[in-house]
Amino acid sequence: MTHIVNKTLLLFLLSFYSVFSQIETKNYTKISGTKCSILAPNGFIVSSNFNGLQNVEKGASIMITELPGSYFMMHENFNAENLKSRGMILISKETVDYNNSQATYIKVRQEANGIQYLKQIVMFGNQDYTVLANGIYPEKYKQIEKEIKTALFSIKYNKNEDISTIENVDFDIDLSTTNFIFTKQMSNTIIYTIDGKFPTEHPFFMAGKSISKINAKNKKEYSVERLKNLPNGKSITIESITSINIDGLDGYEIIGYGKNSKEEDEQIYQIMLYTESSDYYIMIGITSLENKDYLKTFKEIAQSFRIKK
Template structure:
């Protein structure tokens, strides 16, 4: 379950991502072990680790990902798999970045009737990887493609540097029971029993928490929460049992308890979701564990979700 979760999360995060020349100064990306040269006039993003030029809908996002390099490589160079996510592979090339072998791909994706282009860099060692993604409108390809490509290729990675996993995030959660912070992936935190980085089966609980990358026209909060639940990776046959409007940190929120089936094993699992809304953005907290162990962890899922606070 964990491998597929990482794989799908990786691909779904490449969906919401301009300028003149690459800046001379290397800047470390908050919450990561990565530094790079952002283009001029790009500001530090407040919703994800990276930089953005909001007026153009352009950004550079950094994610550190656990697991085998080849697994992620397969996910971003397989044309058929990318097409199922609405993406098209334009080119790929082997690169050498920061004395490491890596892969650089150029992608196209249509979002809300607008075409965007993406430069995606993947480098790794052992079971640690870095993905750097630059996004810009396709209509500005000539002006900005090569500049953002250079910025992505300026990546420096020091995986042994001491960095807080929560640095730069705009929210906090409090751990509960044996659930501990295990990993950070972009703007998302993953908690597991005793901080296992790679849970072995659906019997091992996982809770993720993160913020939306951009503002959204949310509308009806209950319906929005239902639709988001149906997008949950690695599960099928989702059945909502309870759906309640609550308040968390003084904000409107929707809490859902559901049953589902793990797509790999077919086992029934308990699915917990809390969505916290602030203006036109939202925060997602989602936990899952096998039905046979729900009594051990469901209270922790709920306690952690209700401990949510905006910074």
């Protein structure tokens, strides 16, 4: 299950970011919720919507995400074919010297809402973790490209920093009656496992909130689309889709079956709840069929969801 855990988390994190308090130390800005600090480019301030920096005037941002798992595997996965499947066109990819080690430097182009964006991605790590720093800006502001590149390569990683508490998410879920425990938080994605390890070979549960507004006229179809965007999601067989209301938010509960990268059967549980302000919350539970009794537990956790007052 480990490989699908890593890919699922990557897609999850590319969609959701949390409200964090960044701490400015001298010229460096500490990105809370990560072990990273960065030199902010001119015009960039700490974001109130994701863990990173933003330039509101130019619609540009620098997002930093930490992922468990091999940097070397992630390097291989960031290829033209995989990027194209996510709507991104690979411009260039190279391995560069970085902080007495190596990093991957990638440039891509992507269209979103009729706007052409350019992205610079710096990725580094080792066999156990990967740091993904993503600089995004509209192509019409290409003149800030050099500043963003300089900022990305200024990132410092403090491997000894402890990040062991849940920070600044605007919702709660109750796991006190289950054997799940808090394991990690990456951006505003909270991860729970039963063995306290991640990646894990055992059932796991994740919850997060959208970073941007959506214009989903048919929320049922959008919920199915999000499910199908999971790794191997196109092959997921949907058993049921049920309208649901939790803490005053309407949404959809989906139960499905699929296979992981090892072709092992798995059960997938997804809840999406939609707000009146065009945000959404998503919860995902994945377990092997040998542990399919965890479906009941996934439902209990989802029903405990509450927005913080």
